[in-house]
Amino acid sequence: MRIFSRPPLMLLAALLLVLIAGVTLGVGFRYEGLQQVAQAKEDTQARLNQQLQRMSHVLRNALKQGDVSRVRQELSLITIDLNFLSFLVLSPSGHIDYANYLIWEGNNAGEMIAGYWPKLHQQAIKHNEAIFSFDDSSDRLQSYFPVSGFDNGQEQFLLFVQYDIKPELNALQHGLKQRFYVLAMLAVLVIVLALVLLYMIVIRPLGSIASDGPIQGYATREFKLIQKKLHWYRQQRKQLQERLSDSEQRWLFAVDGSQNGIWDWNIATGQVYLSERWKGMLGYRPDELESDFEAWTTRVHPDDKERVLEELNQFIDGTIPEFENVHRLRHKDGHYVWVLDRAMQVSWDMRGNPTRIIGSHTDVSENIRNEEAIAFQANHDALTHLANRSAVMDTLEQHLQQADEHTRTAALFVLDLDNFKTINEALGHQAGDRLLVQVANRLSGYFANNALVARLGGDEFAVLAYGVGQDADTATNRALALGGGIRRLMSRPFMLDSQPMTISASVGICLVDSRPDSPEDLLKWADIAMYQAKQEGRNHCCVYNEAMEHNAMDSLWLHNELRYAIERNQFCLVFQPIMDARGEVVSAETLLRWYHPERGFISPAEFIPVAENSGVILDIGNWVLEEVCRFVVRMRSSGQDVPAIAVNVSARQFNQSGFAPQLFDLLERTQVASSAMELEVTEYALLNNVDAISERMAALKEHGLHIAIDDFGTGYSSLSYLQSLPLSRLKVDASFVQKIGEDSASDAIVKAVVDMGHSLGLEVVAEGVETKEQLRYLQQLGCDYFQGYLFSKPLAEGDFITYIQRQRQLAV
16 A cells, blocks of 8 residues: 555556556457457358358259258258258249258248348349358358259259357357456556566655655665765755855845846735836836836836737746847836836746746837937938838838739839939039939928838939829829829929029839839839930830830940940031021031941930930040041141031030130140131030139130030020120020921010020020921021021031032022
8 A cells, every 4th residue: 555655656657557458458359359250250151161062962962863851861960050040942032942940941031031131142043152141230140052053954042041150259258258367367467566666666766866865765876876966956056046145135236226227026926126216217206106017017118018028928938038128118207218128037936937037127218219210211311311222122022012913003103303413513412412302302292191202312213102093004094194293393493592493304104013023123114214204305204114124225235335436436427507597508516426337327316315324425525526626627628618617515524624625725736726616505514603604614715616505495594694604606496496386385485585695695596497487487586597407407528518519609
């Protein structure tokens, strides 16, 4: 009895051994019993089959000899075995011809014999095969054995037998039970012996190993070593606890003078200690706040509370090794203070569960504000405070992950300020930055809701507008309408240094739907559409399509080929005459043409914008000036008298500080008179400091060079600029001239430009004159000079000289 009153491990071991033995014996004997039953059935069937073979032989011989007594004698011999319940000789119809009981003869087997099945009878006769079946409910073996092979044509008989094998099965079960009882007793003895050994070798030594006294039971070397180690660990733990107590006191003394708030939570009793600094951090005096668990939990920000409590519970349960959490606590004044909460477990119960936790609160509000500022800077532009490229990419990624076939399409707009580089160089970077800030404010106000406005860099902005349409057509139309709104928004004057500044923007649009596109592709496509808008003349709006990507590749090709066009002698100049009212040539404008060996002539409208954006325009401009001088020298050497040649100078080249000195050096080096050349600049070139521009133009004019404003009316110049600059001519842009006669408004614009030029003392040249009606109207306005296809298209050098000679002959 003492064994089973020992620790639960002993009882568990006993139950386990009994269970294993019982299952093993039960399964083994069950399996053996089934095997013996199966073997008994098989042996009985074999014996029965031999009896049936013998009976069928006797039956055939008896019927052949007409001696049926032989059949009855054989039946009597067979039925000595009392296990034969029935042994019948049946006709094909089931009639009992002979039976082991005479009372059955002459009757139908289906009516007399329980367990007889006519279907099995007919099946055995039909296939001439014996059928054996076993009835589990009655432990009977049945046989349907056909007898054939009669020479006199007699019908086929069937031997039907029912054999009782229950006595044999009972004998088998009795034998199994006897064996089971013997083995069970042996198993009990083995289990008892095993339990005694287990108790003496394992259980009893384990029970006494924790004490410092001698080990009870069979003390092995291993148990003695374990006892020694446990004793050493207890001593170490005691020392550690003492050191921990000392460290705790020193820690409390140290933190008492620090800026951290201390809390101490006894989990077992629920008591909580909150230091004065902890309460003061939230604006409370020591007596204003109770030291309890709710004093903390009720002041945690609602958005942080669930997360903080979950992590604290995980720390207590041991799921996470440490507790360090940043959250917000409500101050007495109502605002929230960010705190860093750290905790450590300092005591445990016997099962190793923590019973006491000490922690500290550190005010990290300033750090959080700094981190938020850094995070803001990481996703926002420093100048405009708009979202930056990184934020756009992240937002696109989120939109694509959430998009499906039911998501309304968004639209990505990329807009670039036209000629901003010229404005920046002309007015200075500070003025350019102020303009960018105004653009950002205007875009933010226009897209106040349901959109992300960002600055990608430089003068490039992006707008991601949501919900522009459910289908592609609606989204495209809506996006184009928004793009038009952006262009109109940018066309309103901006104020820089109390001066109105009018700019334009080229807008590219890419629809963002549920397709699995990447943010990089979407931004690239919007960029491609924006560059397509620039190629279409700037101040345009284009929606991306796949053909534009080919155009972008074409622009890249142009950019690469332009760098080698000069050294490969692919550029040439053509000349378009400028006529006076009498039809005489007074000068000519030189125009650049590019002949590429693979693509033939490439329009200036294609390659000039690429040259301006890439900076190659400076090299091209210098080449044109040098080529014009060489042309003048050739004409002078051949005795030809040519009029002054007007050269287009890009705004970027004209605003170079060394432009005038370099031009003077070229004229001197080639011995070309200044009067042989005129300079044409666009209004974009006038955006620099007016004093610097005026000084540069004065130097050019003093050197004998005339300066004309080209494409007047399409840029940013103002009347005050024109009044202060030493100009010679003003060229009315062809877009105004070509609208003459369409309506009164177009005619009034041209008249106003001509009158303004004359009022400033400038000669006026009308570009793009193509009809006599346009010429007559311009002559009525008093326009000074005319240029256009009505007089001549741009001519190659030889054709231009021939044209001049013919005009002079006609004049004579």
